[in-house]
Amino acid sequence: MNNGDTAWLLVSAALVMFMTPGLALFYGGMVRRKNVLGTIVQSLVLIGLISVEWALVGYSMAFGPDHGGIIGDLSWFGLSGVGLAPFKEYAATVPHQAFMVYQMMFAVITPALITGAFADRFRFSAFLVFSLLWALLVYNPVAHWVWGIGGWIRNMGALDFAGGTVVHITSGVSALAAALVVGKRKGFGSDNMAPHNLPMTVTGAAILWFGWFGFNAGSALAAGELSTSAFVATHLAAASATLSWVFTEWIHRRKPTVLGAASGCVAGLVAITPASGFVTPLSAIVIGLAAGAVCYGAVMMKGRLGYDDALDVVGVHCVGGSLGALATGLLATTVINASGANGLFYGNAKLFAIQALAVAAVLVYSFVVSYGLLKALDRLMGIRVSREDEMMGLDLSEHGEAGYNW
Template identity: 60%
Template sequence: MKKYFFMVLFILIAAPVFADTPSAVDKGDTAWMLVSAAMVMLMTPALAMFYGGMVRRKNVLSMIMQSFVAIALVSLQWILFGYSLAFGPDFHGIIGGLDWAGLSSVTLEPNADYAPTVPHLAFMIYQAMFAAITPALISGAFAERMKFSAFMVFTFVWAAVVYTPVAHWVWGKGGWMSQMGVMDFAGGIVVHVTSGFSALAAALYLGKRKGFPHDLMSPHNLPLTVIGTGILWFGWFGFNGGSALSSGQLSTLAFVTSHTAAVSAVCVWIALEWMFHGKPTMFGAATASIAGLATVTPAAGFVTPMGAFAIGSIAAVVCYFALNLKPRLGYDDSLDAFGVHGVGGAIGTVCVGLFACKAMNAQGSNGLFYGNAKQLFVQLGAVLIVAVFSFVMTIAIFKIIGLFTTIRVSSEDEVEGLDNTQHGESGYTM
């Protein structure tokens, strides 16, 4: 009996020692993050369809190719050094170091600074999908007139010198905007302000399309654009909901506020079209949904559903008039990248300073309507700084690229279409 007694006693004492060390990885959170990463990745091919349907038939494949290749180019850069510069150990609040280059030290264990319940690699790949779609958004501004080789160089360089520092400022541990209290839940500043104001710079630098605004340049395939819109809307639930970095209450809030802003924007936009033009359009409804989603992105995890309703309604009004002002201002932002993403991202970021409610997210802060006027000025300052930085850096990148190669296709190639002249293929065989 003594023998068995000591055996049982040994097992009871030693079992905790030999047992597997409990992991901090939460399987539910990890599953949600990986699904969200896949949803955000799908948004870039969806953007390809959204933009592809909006251009003329002779340029559909060139438009799709730009978004598709952005996934490969930026993801490769992200793995090699982009992620380290954006989220790596801080250097004076300005940029990350190269400690994590080539994903060195980015392991299957969680990183407590960013996502304490999912593998560090899961957080990295989720952020990679944000980095990939952001420069793809800019392509809408110079559609139908940029050389593909110049596009590849621009995309790679822009992601390195514009996206990664701003991502570090706002989201990186020790980033100076983060230290100031700037709030950007899912990329109003990091994704939409950077891409939108860079799009404006690109449109101004490259100039108008041949024949603009006199020639008819209607979307050649609106059903393709609507399919792209639907997939973008679906993916946005991962874009905003996944930014909670966990599966639970906060991701649920972001999911609901995202949808609420989108549907309110659609309803207000078609009402405006009915009022001013007599007929609501499918093109307008599709644009409205993207405007509502882009505008609520920085606020999705900080506001109430009714706050999101107000933000979506504001987005519809402001973006509608921004797009209608474009012909009067004379610049050729071909697919309204600035009017939707630049204007929407800026308005949404400012709206965080109005509608943010700490009762919804204890990690956030109250906005003006909840007694904290300071937050509004913090958000305004962040928008102005990032808008100017993105605009100036984009012009600088184009000027430097222009020293080595031409950026715009020849007049003859533009008339023939970029599908044939840049890629030697056609989107349709009739």
């Protein structure tokens, strides 16, 4: 047991937990005034719902004893056997419960990311059922595949330091499925749907940037050289992506926007997540520059492709997470992390092929399961509010409250 490592992991867990309220502000400022509370509460309630699910079955499914490389068993149900002694297979110098609660915060924020795609129009009751089932059917299995001992993607040699596939690809492509099933917002393309409070969104983006140090540097599971390297890579990628998005937008639309700067920093954070513990600072800057421009282009394409991803989840998280996972296959080096692997640019083309296969598998599985789950829920209970309720706004129609009293 190492007290310094334990302290760092618990602080990192708190930072990652803080990201979910940060996401609530980030998304809440981007919707119209009548939906601000309905958007914020979706992130807030998941802290409760997924935390309990994780303690009961989620942690055991994701990290418990392996069954066929697909899922963990339920021998740790209710955290039975998850005590204060280190569990050396995952983290040798910290209490098992410290590792568990750190991973809990990842499980919490991942379904919250999806909510941006169906903002303004999803029934709260259906949202709760979908989020719980999605955690059980998508997040927990994929987390086991990639991070769990015996998971088939882990055994294949794929690298995902802090969740490019587990968090961002699963949520991003599931957001696409949700946007397709729930349909476009009423008035989409004709009504003014501009963000109602950009200072709130920028505050949320700042909290996300701050919390992401726990997200990525905390994934070293110890305070030392690797956590320092991941911290530096995380910041540089976010910084360069902010500049890249702003200048790309400036060239394309003749105006650099505040929303663009906030979106750019998040795109860089998403893209560096899988690579943060495997790449040099210079490579992190390159990944950030690519993420800002590529994710901006992906967001601009949604109008041509005809789907209504209200808050750009697909363009930022699905595209950014995929970009980061593939970039890991190009730029990873054992100079930074001896337990990783060299990428294509360091003489190992095999890693890039493995990364591409992992990305494809997670994309297909997450989309198919999410699409089927949403279709089934829509048939059984209905996932979209009525036209009248949507026009009134979710704050009043679903929650009986108003975000602002003038």
